[in-house]
Amino acid sequence: MKKYKRYLITSALPYANGPIHIGHLAGVYVPSDIYTRYLRMKGADVISICGSDEHGVPITLKARNEGVTPQQVVDRYHSLNKKAFEDFGIAFSIYSRTSNNVHYETASDFFLTLYKKGEFVEKTSEQYYDDEAGCFLADRYIMGTCPHCGNENAYGDQCEKCGTSLSPNELINPHSTISGSKPLLRETLHWYLPLDKYEGWLKKWILEDHREWKTNVYGQCKSWLDQGLQPRAVSRDLDWGVPVPVEGAKGKVLYVWFDAPIGYISATKELTPDWQKYWKDEETKMVHFIGKDNIVFHCIIFPVMLKAEGSFILPENVPANEFLNLENDKISTSRNWAVWLHEYLKDFPGKQDVLRYALCANAPETKDNDFTWKDFQARNNNELVAILGNFVNRTLVLTNNYYEGKVPERGITDENDNLVLQEILRFKESVENSLENYKFREALKEAMNLARLGNKYLADAEPWKVIKSDPERVKTIMNIALQITANLTIVFEPFLPFSMEKLRSWLSSTHYSWDDAGKTDLLNPGHSIKKPGLLFEKIEDEEITRQINKLLATKKANEAASAKTVQVKDPVTFDDFTRIDIRTATVLEAEKVPKTTKLLKLKIDTGIDVRTIVSGIAEYFEPADIVGKQISIVANLEPRKIKGIESKGMILMAEDNDGRLVLVAPDQKVSNGSIIK
């Protein structure tokens, strides 16, 4: 393995049009933070770069919908997310943003360098233009009818109802969402990055030289390369973003996928005047942490940009994760189907490590995974509390009880002691090996296995029994248990930084370096430790139920919102309307129609007669509840036989969004047979 002088870790820039959720954390930020913390413990020269991605059409759309400026939208989410990351212990060296000046200059310069080198292809194409608003329309600003499913609210790039991706000219009856007018096709000039020109180079660089990349990443790259690459526009007609810095480019900005990854470079510039050594020296190892939706940008497009520019290094690895689902449903910002980080931090104060643990233990490293609140609770109660917390607590409490908190001498060790002492070193190596290979779940599992080993050791050695017969022996046992505890503060530090800080304070120990792991003399005899608190607390069912109910409420709200608004029917004349005889009536008797689930047989008083009506409302009304109620009926509907019963008329009902039926009745009692008009 090549030795590197320094590390440049980047984490996908979160899009500043919504808060951070657990999917982002599990996919990108928790693994990047674990890796960064591990490298820092090794004493490596490492910087971790992130920031808000603040350009692009969704932000301008959101701003328009809310009647605020795009800058106000990004300001809101930038500060919300920056703070949430800090509070969650994600140890970025800098959390920058792409709307600041350094970034504008850097992205502009980058474009100009490629422009001057003749790397771009200029091309004119026809695009939709809104004559009333006087601007070109991004795909998202065009709506129309989906040619596949007939959804009348399909976007120019996608129909959200049937999920088909579209291009604006496929839409039936396209209209601009800005002015509502019909858009016109008009010619516009754009700059394209000729990815096809770099196809051969990419094939060698990825498919031959980086066979070690994760299979999901390698596979996606291969499929892109096998399909053949096309030139890709790097500019857009839009008024929000980094202006294209050449003559004749008024009203054009850099396309967000071109500008966003340059954000890593500008953030590094903002962090240190020494930024070039991280970006331009072959002895730097650059690693991009991203989610799978970003693979093409970080493995194909950004490397082509860097290669075309010529003075930058390329990523050594791109350990992208798959997606995390929530309670068996895709996480979605627009549907509010997520566990939001800023809300979690409020709902579970001081429990950052529990979420870090649950997300890493269940990380979607090789396939999509599911987060459930039950699993979260089980990880906490059965692993953090019952294994790690339990071992640490027993060790520290016994040391305090037997030796007034002073670390005892290790005397003669037996065969089992020696085995355990050797194991400590093996754990260090296996955790390290997994971390180096971006297998964070495996690394975490191994760290927990060290705590398991500690528990087993205490259970086998039974110091609480032996103390009566052989107190000397107990000194050895407790010394070894304490060395395991000190090792735990090291191997768990990248994963559970808050808890390990607590544990170190109880041990009165220093912040060990990674290479101290495996040592069995970290705590010297005579060293004083403190009385411990609880490292983790049990999470009760109520707290989990509260979270699940929150999600259920979201689900209900979504269902109501997505319920179809039924189109108004064709017009009828007033004469047609007056032919329908609608009247008030009262229910006299009601009974279920045998062998049916939906039908009620009702005897009603219409003021003119007493008649029978069969109605499909049995799922919503108990017969006893409906008797005596005043209702509205269509009195002159042709009689029909339903299940052998002659039904004369129809009861009027309103159907709610969720399909629930409600009686339509006069709001004050009137005589039966009153005409409704």
Ligand SMILES: [Zn+2]
């Ligand atoms: Zn559709």
